[in-house]
Amino acid sequence: MKIIRIWFTDERLYGETDDGRILWQSLLYYHRLKRATTNQREQYHIGEEGIHWPELDEDVSFESFEYSQPEPKGISRFFLEHPEINATAIARKLGISQSLFAQYINGTKRPSEERKNDILIAIHDLGEKLTKATF
Numbered sequence: 001m002k003i004i005r006i007w008f009t010d011e012r013l014y015g016e017t018d019d020g021r022i023l024w025q026s027l028l029y030y031h032r033l034k035r036a037t038t039n040q041r042e043q044y045h046i047g048e049e050g051i052h053w054p055e056l057d058e059d060v061s062f063e064s065f066e067y068s069q070p071e072p073k074g075i076s077r078f079f080l081e082h083p084e085i086n087a088t089a090i091a092r093k094l095g096i097s098q099s100l101f102a103q104y105i106n107g108t109k110r111p112s113e114e115r116k117n118d119i120l121i122a123i124h125d126l127g128e129k130l131t132k133a134t135f
Contacts, residue, residue, distance in 0.1 A: 013027055025060075033056065050063075
């Protein structure tokens with residue numbers, strides 16, 4: 001499968017395949033593309049394995065258009081929507097390896113219900129500390 005044409009909406013990157021399918025994925029996975037101007041988004045090259053934006057130093061593989069979760073959900077969506085929250089620090093606080101936590105965020109692995117609850121508690125604790133912060 002090869003993408004032969006792409007276009008954007010505010011939240012998604014769409015691609016038309018060489019066999020006529022229309023596939024998409026969330027721009028939450030690609031912060032540089034999400035923040036890019038229309039002109040920057042239009043400056044891409046379609047190669048043998050994917051799409052490259054030299055100015056943005058961004059690559060999107062053709063394979064990624066066929067992932068089972070084009071739209072992030074749950075913990076993945078939370079951390080992708082809030083990059084200001086240091087996911088590495090949350091993982092460290094919980095004793096979760098950074099590589100495993102990154103897989104939770106990019107959606108390639110899903111945490112157990114117990115682990116999701118632990119992550120949610122850590123985020124709530126952080127929120128509570130932030131609301132009590134004084135300057």
